Amino acid sequence: MAESPDYSVPAVDKALDVLEVLADREGGLTQTEIAEATGRSVSQIFRVLVTLEARGWIVRDRASGVYSLSMAAFDLAHRHAPLRGLLVAATPVMRDLAAEVRQSCNLAVLDGGAVRVVAQVESPADFGYRVRVGAAFPLASATGTVLVAGAEPELRAALIGEVDPDEVARIASDGSLRRDDPREPGIADMVATVRDVRGHARAALTVPYVTTSFSEADAERVRVLAVEAADAISTRLHPSRPPRSGD
Known part of the structure; x- marks a missing residue:
C-alpha cells in the first residue's frame, strides 16, 4: 500500500x-x-x-x-464572517442580560472536540465571575452538553459519547440546562441554546450564576431570562427561523 x-x-x-x-x-x-x-x-x-x-x-x-x-489572532477571528455575524447579533442582547440579572454571561461554540468561548460580558455588580474569551472547556461541561445535544444529527452522533447521557436527559424542552459547576463551588451554570435557521445549536449562552448579596434575581429566574436572551439572539441571526417547540 x-x-x-x-x-x-x-x-x-x-x-x-x-x-x-x-x-x-x-x-x-x-x-x-x-x-x-x-x-x-x-x-x-x-x-x-x-x-x-x-x-x-x-x-x-x-x-x-x-x-x-x-491581538492579531483575535482580530482575525473576528473578521471571520460567521463568527462576526454571531457576535454582532449576540453582544447587545448579552449586555442587556448581564445588566438585568447583574451576573456575567458568555457565548461559546463547538471547536473540534472542545467548547470555545467567543464572547463574554462582565457583571455590572461589584462582584462576579468571568470567563476569558478564547478559553476552552471540555464537551462534558454544561455548555458542551447543551451544544452536543442540540447539534445537527451527524455531529451529534459523532460527539454524543463525550457527554453524560443523564445530563442530556436533564436538558429542558426549551434547550436549557441548569447544573452546579463541579470545578467552581458556589456557581451554577445556566445554559441556553442559540439556534440556527434549522433549529440546531449554533452557540450556547451561559450565565455562571453566583449567589451573592448582589443577586437581584433567583437562579430559576436567571435561567428563564437566559433562554429568552438566547431566543433573541437566534431571532437576530435568523429572523425567519421556525420557533423552537414551546415558543
Missing part, C-alpha cells in the same frame, strides 16, 4: 507551534522557553520568532525578552 504524500511545511509547523504555546501562557515566554516548550532548538525557533514579530502576530518586551501574542 502506497504511503500518503507528506505535504507538511516545517516552517509553518514551527510557527503554529509557537502561536499555540504562547496562547497557553498568559505571562509570555522567552526564546529559550519557547524552544523548550515546542521541543525545538533555539536556532530553529529564532527565525520563526523574527518573522512572527515582523508580521505583528507576536510582540517582544525589549527589557525582558519575553514574547507574547499580539
Whole structure:
C-alpha cells in the first residue's frame, strides 16, 4: 500500500507551534522557553520568532525578552464572517442580560472536540465571575452538553459519547440546562441554546450564576431570562427561523 504524500511545511509547523504555546501562557515566554516548550532548538525557533514579530502576530518586551501574542489572532477571528455575524447579533442582547440579572454571561461554540468561548460580558455588580474569551472547556461541561445535544444529527452522533447521557436527559424542552459547576463551588451554570435557521445549536449562552448579596434575581429566574436572551439572539441571526417547540 502506497504511503500518503507528506505535504507538511516545517516552517509553518514551527510557527503554529509557537502561536499555540504562547496562547497557553498568559505571562509570555522567552526564546529559550519557547524552544523548550515546542521541543525545538533555539536556532530553529529564532527565525520563526523574527518573522512572527515582523508580521505583528507576536510582540517582544525589549527589557525582558519575553514574547507574547499580539491581538492579531483575535482580530482575525473576528473578521471571520460567521463568527462576526454571531457576535454582532449576540453582544447587545448579552449586555442587556448581564445588566438585568447583574451576573456575567458568555457565548461559546463547538471547536473540534472542545467548547470555545467567543464572547463574554462582565457583571455590572461589584462582584462576579468571568470567563476569558478564547478559553476552552471540555464537551462534558454544561455548555458542551447543551451544544452536543442540540447539534445537527451527524455531529451529534459523532460527539454524543463525550457527554453524560443523564445530563442530556436533564436538558429542558426549551434547550436549557441548569447544573452546579463541579470545578467552581458556589456557581451554577445556566445554559441556553442559540439556534440556527434549522433549529440546531449554533452557540450556547451561559450565565455562571453566583449567589451573592448582589443577586437581584433567583437562579430559576436567571435561567428563564437566559433562554429568552438566547431566543433573541437566534431571532437576530435568523429572523425567519421556525420557533423552537414551546415558543
